Amino acid sequence: MIKKLDHKTIGVSEKIRSIFQASYAVEAKLLQAKDFPPLNRSVDTFLNSETEFYGYFVKQEMVAVVELKSNQGSIHIQSLVVDPKFFRQGIAQSLISYLFDSFDSVNYTVETGAENQPAITLYKKNGFVEIGQYNAEFDIRKVRFERKKTTTP
Numbered sequence: 001m002i003k004k005l006d007h008k009t010i011g012v013s014e015k016i017r018s019i020f021q022a023s024y025a026v027e028a029k030l031l032q033a034k035d036f037p038p039l040n041r042s043v044d045t046f047l048n049s050e051t052e053f054y055g056y057f058v059k060q061e062m063v064a065v066v067e068l069k070s071n072q073g074s075i076h077i078q079s080l081v082v083d084p085k086f087f088r089q090g091i092a093q094s095l096i097s098y099l100f101d102s103f104d105s106v107n108y109t110v111e112t113g114a115e116n117q118p119a120i121t122l123y124k125k126n127g128f129v130e131i132g133q134y135n136a137e138f139d140i141r142k143v144r145f146e147r148k149k150t151t152t153p
Contacts, residue, residue: 002098005053005065013046016053016065023081031113035138038079051078054098056091066095075103077110080119096126106149114141 007013020041028036046053049067056064063086067078077099082091099108112119114133120143128145136142 001057002054002095003057005055005062007046007049007053010043010047013043015062016046016055017041017043019062019065019083020079020081022083022085026084026087027113027116027119030117031115031140033113033138033140036140037137054095056082056095058086064091064095066099068099070103070105073106075099075105075108077108080110092122093126096122100126108147109144111142111144114143 005012005016007016020038024036024038028039050069052068052070054066054068055062056066064080064082066080069076069078080092080095108128110123110128112123114120123145126147128147130143131146132144134142134144
């Protein structure tokens with residue numbers, strides 16, 4: 001089950017942060033990053049965030065989160081994290097499908113580390129195309145993807 005999260009509630013923000021910590025620790029290893037900014041987010045940053053959060057639940061336990069930023073017909077996936085205990089179960093795919101089914105956006109964008117092959121594979125499988133790469137802080141190479149809404153005549 002996927003539902004919108006009330007991240008302004010301390011318990012919810014603590015759980016979101018817990019999943020972020022577990023998932024981003026794996027990505028930091030993939031990227032060989034010594035200092036990985038997503039791991040530095042405090043509970044307060046989630047409590048005070050202007051983004052939207054959606055959680056994926058298994059038997060009433062939140063096991064994955066997608067963080068979105070909407071802006072005039074465009075949705076940017078700020079983060080998509082899955083608790084490592086639930087990797088390779090199609091949960092990230094379910095969250096992406098949910099976004100496409102639930103939001104009428106003209107454009108979707110997302111970024112990930114250039115060495116994060118599982119994420120890159122997932123995004124490409126879902127119609128995202130690479131639109132650029134850049135060096136982010138802490139010597140992390142990032143890839144930016146975009147998916148335009150397709151219209152049928």
